[in-house]
Amino acid sequence: MLMKVTSALAPSGNGIQAEALVLRGVDKTYDGVSKVVDALDLDVHPGEFLTILGPSGSGKTSLLMMLAGFEAPSAGTIEIGGRDVSRLPPYKRNIGMVFQHYALFPHLTVGENLAYPLQARGWRKSDIAERVAWALQLIRLDGMRDRRPTQLSGGQQQRIAVARALIYKPQLVLMDEPLGALDKQLREQMQDEIVRIHRELRPTIVYVTHDQSEALSLSDRVAVFDAGRIAQIGTPSELYEQPGTAFVAGFIGENNRITGSVIAATTEFCHVRCADGAVVEARNIADARIGDRVNLAVRPERLRPAQAGEGSSVEVEVADITYLGEVSRVRCRMRDGTEIIWKLPNCGQSARPDRGATIALGFSREDARAFAA
Template identity: 50%
Template sequence: MYGELALTTRTSSDTFVEFERVQKSYDGETLVVKDLNLTMPKGEFLTMLGPSGSGKTTCLMMLAGFETATHGEIKLDGRPINNIPPHKRGIGMVFQNYALFPHMTIAENLSFPLEVRKIGKSDREAKIKRALDMVEMGAFGGRRPAQLSGGQQQRVALARALVFEPELVLMDEPLGALDKQLREKMQFEITRLAHELGITVVYVTHDQTEALTMSDRVAVFNDGVIQQLAPPDELYEQPANSFVAQFIGENNTLEGEVQEIRDGIAVVRLDDGGLIDCKPVNVSRPGERTRVSIRPERVEFNKSRLQKGVHTLKAEVMEFIYMGDIFRTRVRVAGNDEFIIKTRNAPDQVRLEPGAQIEIGWLPEDCRALDA
């Protein structure tokens, strides 16, 4: 349902990858992917994001040809590919475990997909050199995978996926085995290469930061369904439902009931009796239960910064943590002991002690009344 609603309207000529009412079941009863409708234009970097078992990797494997759709059709550049074997789809693949041949040199690993495509020796050598130079591994062609670090092996795996100049590259958790610093560097490298070469990328991860920093659009999966498909900033600032709000970034929630909806504002009475104004997203009438969503950086407690006319709530400070560029304050408010406030480290920022009684507030447009 959400997958169909969230799709950006595109002309058919603009579509390069298309899933049309695709379903997948392994046992004939339980659907791992449910009625997926998804289109991608050429040159887009799309990330499939979601928890384990949400269906994202199954979608990638169906696109690659390693899994067969139970129902529906998958098209590449307007051509149905359901019955085309993986090696004839012309798709590059990068996996978390690199999947390099250990008995071959790096140059031989890159040569393999070119030999399969019957490309001549001189052309092969030129393409191998270009691909290795692209990932800054030009001096390592004579080494074997065991002589390289994890990060170097992943660069080689990326070069092998790009060496035959595919229009579509699929990546399944490719940076999961790398340490944080190297992972961040590779995120930048992959994004840069994708945009420079103009290739289309479908990237699977459960790492939300990776998805937000690398993607043109992100498809958030849960229970075999796309919950929301949108650019990263829209996904974070305007989550379509409670699952997306909780899964993407840090998020505060308060439980309550809708009192009235007027002029694009939902008045919500929280379970502790307090009233707040919110943007109605998944609510439509008074009496509905709702889960209110507010991002930690949108909450303010400095009186000088609280705007007039904004509802404020009384809160008790539970914890105040210095984190360098920001302060992270945990408070108890409206029955929630895990309500987080993030404030930048500024000269006028108040430092709080546990037990302090404060008032907190936020703008109504930063507060979203979602499904309960």
């Protein structure tokens, strides 16, 4: 019985399936002039966990409101399961929603909260009871059926909210900053729970957040939003290891930025003279030519004490050291004043430098990316 209910949420293996969500040329403007979402094309695969990641004002919440039906697109089309829903109200879209602040009915018990969307859809009482029992088992809250939301912890309430969004087998589940109200420990526990539930059921999820680590840990793919457009979309490892723009490199994780001029270039790599005179090599993401100004992006954990004669290295003065447990965060300055962050593993293999010491930090050319300045 449980297997039968579970498989109902998973993509069918028979035939070719339509994409779970398709957006074509979607615009959103509130004043008729500036666009908060601009000519957006997006395909979400059945059973995929896609996260929309971006800073405040990037357009991600406006996109979510259009997917949910709370806002209409100014132009373009939105399809869910092959059906154009661009002008349909929320209750006709067969979607589930999880909000940041749970949105549970305080006067109803846990079981009644879970049963509510099934009752609204005309399910039979026997099927509702079976489905509610299944949902409570799924989120590991079997004994909480008769409690009210106020008797539960924040994490338990959010698990109920997730289960309620899944209980009627929607074609698409939207999650709007669902862990934002939880403390760090509860947030990490809920991330694990959401990953487990998605792995078991494979619902199609579009998740909106501004939290980079959350996006990287949860998602099959991440779409990074910048000024109403997708700056880059890919797997978490692709975005972290191969950022395609300076914005993505700066927004996903931490990156050092070193300014310089190109003195030699191929289609793959370029040699850059930094402002302090050091010459380093980097991937030529900007397709830069000799004389072009570029910004180099190098992750703090990819720096290391330079070896004698190493090709790419910069001389820095150690300004401060912060102990963070597994690593020490070493804040340094180049001779021209550029700040450099080095993450030094606290594994006993490398001695921590003294404050005020002058050291050389090296990096591989594969770990440095040159973007247009």
